[in-house]
Amino acid sequence: MKLNQAHILEVLSRTHSLSGAAIELGTSQPRLTQQLKAVERELGTDLFLRSPRGLSLSDAGSEFLPYARQIIATFKQAQEALSTLVERKRNKLRLGVSITVSHHLMRDYLLLFHKRFPEIVVTVTHTIPKELVKGLEEGRFDLCFGLELPESALFIREEVFATDLVGLSSESTKPARKTTIERFCRQPPCTGSKNLRYPYSPR
Secondary structure, three states: OOHHHHHHHHHHHHHOOHHHHHHHHOOOHHHHHHHHHHHHHHHOOOOEEEEOOEEEEOHHHHHHHHHHHHHHHHHHHHHHHHHHHHHHHHOEEEEEEEOOOOHHHHHHHHHHHHHHOOOOEEEEEEEOHHHHHHHHHOOOOOEEEOOOOOOOOOOOOOOOOOOEEEEEEEOOOOOOOOEEHHHHHOOOOOOOEEEEEEEEEOO
């Protein structure tokens, strides 16, 4: 039995009228009559007794009606379960964070987000940049943060925050206060070193 057939039986049992049920179901009386006959042929018995006063359930119809209502109720429960699942997914943010983006860089942003949207559950995954991009492309992450994420045509990049790097260099090399990672790595090895702090600049 199909769901719409169970619904037809439930409406007919309430209205006791083909014309009234046709109006409620948004169909014509001849078409509803054909559908009822098709159900009765499928079940091999009459579900309703016809009389000038309208329709009444037969013994078979009275026996079968609770099952038809159970079919309708089960379908509604399934719909509600799916709606709940969709709503839970809407209230969940899957965040990927590069290992190079240490937790203290993200902490303040996450706290602000939680205060503004307390109903959203945030999960945070730490991994390498290549895996973050792969996760975005495969739909395992909704949003990712990283300092050097590989290029991908499937997502949009946006600068969210800037940070500083701490490097070591010998006194003799005297690097500029602002330099690139590539230029810094080409400097001679340290001998007598001192701690220098300068902003990171992309290539």
